[in-house]
Amino acid sequence: MYRPRFVHGVIKPASVKDVARVLEIFDDPGLECGLQAVSTGRNWGLGSREPARDHAVTLDLGGLDEVRALDLDKGWAIVEPGVTQGRLAALLSGTSRMLNVTASSAHTSVVGNGLDRGVGLRRQRVDDIVGLEVVLPGGETVHVGWWPEQDRATPVYAHGLGPSLLPLFLQSDLGVVTAAAVRLLPRPEAQRVLRLAFGRDDLAAAVDTMRRWTAQGLVGGVLKVYDLVSAEFYGGRVGEFLAHVCVDGTERSADAVAEVIAEEAVASGLFTEVALADTDAAPDDVVARMVRGAYAGDPGGNDAMLHATVGQPAEHVDDKGLGWLFFLPLVPFDGESVALAHHLLARIHDETGVRAGCTVNALSSDVIDFVVSVKFQRDTDGTERAHRALDRAYELFAEAGFIPYRLDVDHADWVDRLSPDPAARALARRLKGALDPNGAIAPGRYA
Ligand SMILES: Cc1cc2nc3c(=O)[nH]c(=O)nc-3n(C[C@H](O)[C@H](O)[C@H](O)COP(=O)(O)OP(=O)(O)OC[C@H]3O[C@@H](n4cnc5c(N)ncnc54)[C@H](O)[C@@H]3O)c2cc1C
The missing domain is CATH 3.30.465.10 (Uridine Diphospho-n-acetylenolpyruvylglucosamine Reductase; domain 3)
Structure with missing residues (x-):
C-alpha cells in the first residue's frame, strides 16, 4: 500500500550471463530508465518490489535459484x-x-x-x-x-x-x-527459550535487567520483546509485554544458564510470568512456535505467523488481505530509551488514531532494532491514516535520535536528512557517478 510506481517492465534473467548482458545494454546514456534489482521481492512493509522512484525496469532475479x-x-x-x-x-x-x-x-x-x-x-x-x-x-x-x-x-x-x-x-x-x-x-547442541512477561510500569526496569543478561553473555541470539499490540498483530498470545530469551550451548550449560536467568527473573520481582517455552508450551500461539523454531534455524512456523498477521499466504500478501507498514529505527538498549520510544508510539496514537505495534530485537547489549508495525484495512481512510502515522514516526523518532537503519520506498529522501555528514553523502554520489555514469541501475531507497 505504498504509491504504485511507474515501472516500464520486468526482466527475468535465467543466468548470470543474462544479467551481465542486461547491465551492458542498460549502460547507455540514451536510456532514461535504470534497473531495480529484486531477489524474491517480498520486502513487505517497506514497499515490497516497488522501486523507490518512477521509470524503473525491474530486474527480477528470482530465477537464479x-x-x-x-x-x-x-x-x-x-x-x-x-x-x-x-x-x-x-x-x-x-x-x-x-x-x-x-x-x-x-x-x-x-x-x-x-x-x-x-x-x-x-x-x-x-x-x-x-x-x-x-x-x-x-x-x-x-x-x-x-x-x-x-x-x-x-x-x-x-x-x-x-x-x-x-x-x-x-x-x-x-x-x-x-x-x-x-x-x-x-548448530547449538541444546537450546532453551524462556518466556518472561511483564507490565507497562516495569518496562524500563525489565529492559535494564535483560540488557545485563545480554551484556554478560547469558543470551544466545536476538532477544525479542513483543508488546501487546504487536503480539495481537502477529496472532500471538496477548499480554502486556512478552520477552523471548534464547539460551544455548551444551545440554548442561543451556540448562544451567536458563536456570540462572529464571532465578534472577523471579528474584527481581519484575516479571509476572517466568516460563520455559518447551515444545508443548502454548501450542496455539503462532508467535511462540515461530520464535522457538526460528532460533533453531527452522522457518517451518513462519508462514503460519505471516498468515495470522496479514490474512494471506506469501504469494498473495501484495494483492489481497490487510495493509502492513514497517518503520525500523535503532534505539539504545536501555530502559529509559525504550520507554521513550513507547511514549512516542502513544503520541502517534493520540495524533492519528493509529495504534502501532512494537517488537524489540536486541542486536547487541547496546542497540535495539525497534520494529514498529502498522496493520490496517486497505480502504482509503485506513491507508491514509496508516501513512500519516508512518510519516509522524519518521519525524518523532528522528528528532529523538532514534534513526532508522532501513527505509521504505516513500521515505528514500530521508537518507540525506538522517546521515550525520553531508560530505559522506557527496562521496557516495561520487562513487555512483564513477561506477555507474550512465545510470544503468536506478537510484534505490538509499540513493
Ligand atoms: C510478518 C512479517 C515478518 C517479518 N519479519 C522480518 C524479520 O524478522 N526480519 C527482517 O529483516 N524482515 C522481516 N520482514 C520483512 C520482509 O518480509 C523481509 O525482510 C524479506 O526477507 C525481504 O524480502 P526478500 O527477501 O524477498 O528481499 P527482496 O525484496 O528481493 O530484496 C530486498 C531489497 O534488497 C535489494 N536487493 C535485492 N536483491 C538484490 C540483488 N540481487 N542485487 C542488488 N540489490 C538487491 C533491493 O533494494 C530490494 O528491494 C517481515 C515481514 C512480515 C510481513
Missing part, C-alpha cells in the same frame, strides 16, 4: 538470489550447521534480506554475508569479500586486504548481486 556450493565443515554456502530461507534451512536440517533465519516467510530470499541489512533471530543478516558476486554497470563480474577458491581452501574472512569493498554493495545501487557467500552458524 541455485545453491552453488555448501561446505558444512567450514560453514559456508554460495547461494543465488532466488534461494529462499526455507530451502537453505531444509538442506541444513539435521546437520552441524544452521541458517540464521528471519521471522518472515520461508519463501523470502537469503540474499535479498541480507543485502537490505535484515534481521534474523540469531543476529543481523548482514553479519552472515562474507562475500558477494556482483555484476557492475557495463557487465563486468567481480567477487568482493571472501570467495571459495578452486585449488586451495582459505579461511572464511569477509574483510580481505586493503579497503573492504563488500559493504559498498549493501543497501546499494552500485551493482547487481548474483550470488552471496553466506556464513552457516554452528
Whole structure:
C-alpha cells in the first residue's frame, strides 16, 4: 500500500550471463530508465518490489535459484538470489550447521534480506554475508569479500586486504548481486527459550535487567520483546509485554544458564510470568512456535505467523488481505530509551488514531532494532491514516535520535536528512557517478 510506481517492465534473467548482458545494454546514456534489482521481492512493509522512484525496469532475479556450493565443515554456502530461507534451512536440517533465519516467510530470499541489512533471530543478516558476486554497470563480474577458491581452501574472512569493498554493495545501487557467500552458524547442541512477561510500569526496569543478561553473555541470539499490540498483530498470545530469551550451548550449560536467568527473573520481582517455552508450551500461539523454531534455524512456523498477521499466504500478501507498514529505527538498549520510544508510539496514537505495534530485537547489549508495525484495512481512510502515522514516526523518532537503519520506498529522501555528514553523502554520489555514469541501475531507497 505504498504509491504504485511507474515501472516500464520486468526482466527475468535465467543466468548470470543474462544479467551481465542486461547491465551492458542498460549502460547507455540514451536510456532514461535504470534497473531495480529484486531477489524474491517480498520486502513487505517497506514497499515490497516497488522501486523507490518512477521509470524503473525491474530486474527480477528470482530465477537464479541455485545453491552453488555448501561446505558444512567450514560453514559456508554460495547461494543465488532466488534461494529462499526455507530451502537453505531444509538442506541444513539435521546437520552441524544452521541458517540464521528471519521471522518472515520461508519463501523470502537469503540474499535479498541480507543485502537490505535484515534481521534474523540469531543476529543481523548482514553479519552472515562474507562475500558477494556482483555484476557492475557495463557487465563486468567481480567477487568482493571472501570467495571459495578452486585449488586451495582459505579461511572464511569477509574483510580481505586493503579497503573492504563488500559493504559498498549493501543497501546499494552500485551493482547487481548474483550470488552471496553466506556464513552457516554452528548448530547449538541444546537450546532453551524462556518466556518472561511483564507490565507497562516495569518496562524500563525489565529492559535494564535483560540488557545485563545480554551484556554478560547469558543470551544466545536476538532477544525479542513483543508488546501487546504487536503480539495481537502477529496472532500471538496477548499480554502486556512478552520477552523471548534464547539460551544455548551444551545440554548442561543451556540448562544451567536458563536456570540462572529464571532465578534472577523471579528474584527481581519484575516479571509476572517466568516460563520455559518447551515444545508443548502454548501450542496455539503462532508467535511462540515461530520464535522457538526460528532460533533453531527452522522457518517451518513462519508462514503460519505471516498468515495470522496479514490474512494471506506469501504469494498473495501484495494483492489481497490487510495493509502492513514497517518503520525500523535503532534505539539504545536501555530502559529509559525504550520507554521513550513507547511514549512516542502513544503520541502517534493520540495524533492519528493509529495504534502501532512494537517488537524489540536486541542486536547487541547496546542497540535495539525497534520494529514498529502498522496493520490496517486497505480502504482509503485506513491507508491514509496508516501513512500519516508512518510519516509522524519518521519525524518523532528522528528528532529523538532514534534513526532508522532501513527505509521504505516513500521515505528514500530521508537518507540525506538522517546521515550525520553531508560530505559522506557527496562521496557516495561520487562513487555512483564513477561506477555507474550512465545510470544503468536506478537510484534505490538509499540513493
Ligand atoms: C510478518 C512479517 C515478518 C517479518 N519479519 C522480518 C524479520 O524478522 N526480519 C527482517 O529483516 N524482515 C522481516 N520482514 C520483512 C520482509 O518480509 C523481509 O525482510 C524479506 O526477507 C525481504 O524480502 P526478500 O527477501 O524477498 O528481499 P527482496 O525484496 O528481493 O530484496 C530486498 C531489497 O534488497 C535489494 N536487493 C535485492 N536483491 C538484490 C540483488 N540481487 N542485487 C542488488 N540489490 C538487491 C533491493 O533494494 C530490494 O528491494 C517481515 C515481514 C512480515 C510481513
